[in-house]
Amino acid sequence: MGTSVVTSIHAAQDQPAVQLVDLTKSYGDYTAVHQLNLNIHRGEIFGLLGPNGAGKTTTILMMLGLTEPSSGQARICGFDPARNALKVKRRVGYLPDDIGFYEDRTALDNLIYTARLNGISIDEAKSRAEILLEKTGIVEHMHKKVGAFSRGMRQRLGLADVLIKNPEVIILDEPTLGIDPEGVRELLQLISSLSRDQGLTVLLSSHHLHQVQQICDRVGLFVQGKLIACGDIQSLSNQLNDEGSINIEVGTAVWTEALQASIAQIEGVLDIYRNPDDKGNEEYDLATIVCDRDLTSQIAETIIRSHANLVYLRRKDYGLDDIYHRYFERKGAR
Numbered sequence: 001m002g003t004s005v006v007t008s009i010h011a012a013q014d015q016p017a018v019q020l021v022d023l024t025k026s027y028g029d030y031t032a033v034h035q036l037n038l039n040i041h042r043g044e045i046f047g048l049l050g051p052n053g054a055g056k057t058t059t060i061l062m063m064l065g066l067t068e069p070s071s072g073q074a075r076i077c078g079f080d081p082a083r084n085a086l087k088v089k090r091r092v093g094y095l096p097d098d099i100g101f102y103e104d105r106t107a108l109d110n111l112i113y114t115a116r117l118n119g120i121s122i123d124e125a126k127s128r129a130e131i132l133l134e135k136t137g138i139v140e141h142m143h144k145k146v147g148a149f150s151r152g153m154r155q156r157l158g159l160a161d162v163l164i165k166n167p168e169v170i171i172l173d174e175p176t177l178g179i180d181p182e183g184v185r186e187l188l189q190l191i192s193s194l195s196r197d198q199g200l201t202v203l204l205s206s207h208h209l210h211q212v213q214q215i216c217d218r219v220g221l222f223v224q225g226k227l228i229a230c231g232d233i234q235s236l237s238n239q240l241n242d243e244g245s246i247n248i249e250v251g252t253a254v255w256t257e258a259l260q261a262s263i264a265q266i267e268g269v270l271d272i273y274r275n276p277d278d279k280g281n282e283e284y285d286l287a288t289i290v291c292d293r294d295l296t297s298q299i300a301e302t303i304i305r306s307h308a309n310l311v312y313l314r315r316k317d318y319g320l321d322d323i324y325h326r327y328f329e330r331k332g333a334r
């Protein structure tokens with residue numbers, strides 16, 4: 001093997017698995033994805049997060065060569081999907097949010113079918129299918145017809161289906177949709193361990209920040225076709241802290257609109273929101289007040305004056321709820 005070949009193979013290994021440069025997609029006057037720049041490194045688990053209609057699926061379709069960018073470029077495993085869709089397809093496994101299987105055929109048959117479509121010999125297909133059914137935890141159901149599978153089992157089978165061609169990158173569109181909390185936890189753990197064991201690059205699209213952050217190395221926050229922030233949870237939190245605002249969390253026996261309005265009138269209060277993932281605390285209601293300075297005593301006074309029964313008050317660092325709220329609902333609305 002000549003030096004130049006060796007160099008170029010090493011260069012390819014060093015290249016990010018996914019490179020998006022000024023990637024843009026317009027439908028008529030509407031821009032669904034606007035000049036997206038993003039690198040995803042090999043072996044990384046990346047979460048593409050955003051509310052409905054943010055442009056996540058459109059981005060994925062451009063990455064797969066299933067829709068053409070209006071401008072800009074994507075390179076997936078070194079290939080441009082707009083020109084080399086087949087080469088990209090060979091290296092990338094895609095699990096859409098509504099994967100179709102042959103419902104009247106067994107899980108094993110479905111996997112063997114996919115493997116055969118990808119040019120894998122029948123013996124190899126069988127052995128890979130059995131290994132993957134084992135890994136995804138549904139081996140005992142391999143002879144069951146897929147039509148009888150639960151949503152969680154289908155998603156596990158979907159993972160096995162994308163993995164059967166030994167992809168370098170897997171793209172999972174809302175993989176946890178419609179699965180119960182325990183099933184979500186198990187599925188995410190499975191994705192995480194598959195990625196770690198095999199050095200797989202994973203792109204996961206979701207609108208559940210809480211779920212995704214459990215396994216993602218980095219997340220990108222996508223709003224109205226634009227990537228408004230990108231990084232690990234800690235650095236996103238630090239960016240918000242650097243903006244100089246202070247978060248005060250309060251717990252009250254009752255939270256009323258009148259109380260919220262009184263707090264909003266305090267000079268220096270920037271934003272107030274109820275904690276979105278307050279897990280049904282029955283003792284008190286939790287809210288976060290974003291201020292441009294430390295307004296702890298003014299807030300306490302206002303709550304006490306309104307007889308709302310202040311149960312607790314503390315200054316807090318930015319957590320996931322705050323990141324979600326500040327980036328998606330405040331910045332996204334600008």
Ligand SMILES: Nc1ncnc2c1ncn2[C@@H]1O[C@H](COP(=O)(O)OP(=O)(O)OP(=O)(O)O)[C@@H](O)[C@H]1O
Nearest residue numbers: 027030032050051052053054055056057058059207
């Ligand atoms: N073929 C199309 N023609 C016109 N507009 C489209 C088309 N496909 C998508 N859009 C629009 O582009 C925007 C982004 O859609 P996309 O499906 O990429 O969002 P998403 O982030 O995946 O949302 P969701 O979480 O709801 O799946 C939406 O406003 C959608 O209506």
